Amino acid sequence: MKKLVYFHGFMSSSQSSKIGMLKKCLHDFEIVAPDIPVDPLLALPFLKELCQAEQPDVIIGKCMGGMYALQMHGFKRICINPAFFMSQFSKILKVGNVDFFNNRQDGATQFTITQDIISHFAEMEKHQFDNITNFDKNNTYGLFVENESVEMYMPVFQKYYTYCQYYSDVYRVDFSFINKIVAPLIHQITQNLSIHKDSEQTEAYEKP
Secondary structure, three states: OEEEEEEOOOOOOOOOHHHHHHHHHOOOEEEEOOOOOOOHHHHHHHHHHHHHHHOOOEEEEEOHHHHHHHOOOOOOEEEEOOOOOHHHOOOOOOOEEEEOOOOOOOOOOEEEEOHHHHHHHHHHHOOOOOOOOHHHHHOEEEEEEOOOOHHHHHHHHHHHOOEEEEEOOOOOOOHHHHHHHHHHHHHHHHOOOOOOOOHHHHHHOOOO
């Protein structure tokens, strides 16, 4: 059985609804979904150690999870709206207590953002594109669903990675998107099938 590791977004957890959707679409995959530590100083080494231990066939990350997935060198990754610049989102990443969207495995329902955590995000962001190999460049897939951050993030992704697809008419990552777009891509890249850029696909991979 193939293995998939899922990195959730900020304020979410291993109980994210996206994991249930993936399980419905990918019966032939074991899905590993950790609770990601809030502080990137803890999160990044934790996720690297997890992936080395699990050796997944593919890693999927959404938003903050997509940003972390990019840094899992040597693995095939799908990054959905990866949030490269968390520290710049003052509406989201600000000092104070925040409720998780879903309960964590340890039962936590709330966490605290400190100025140190914000600083740790800013420092990590300076190095998130370091040491990219040819394998990383050609085995990292960016899926960008229409939102206010696409114009900010998509051009950055395209500077470093080969495969980047933009969905201008999709506004949420729901079951339909995972079933019709994400799951087929997972099967394609884990079966070592080529991503062919014919005339129709080439247009889809261009900037919005």
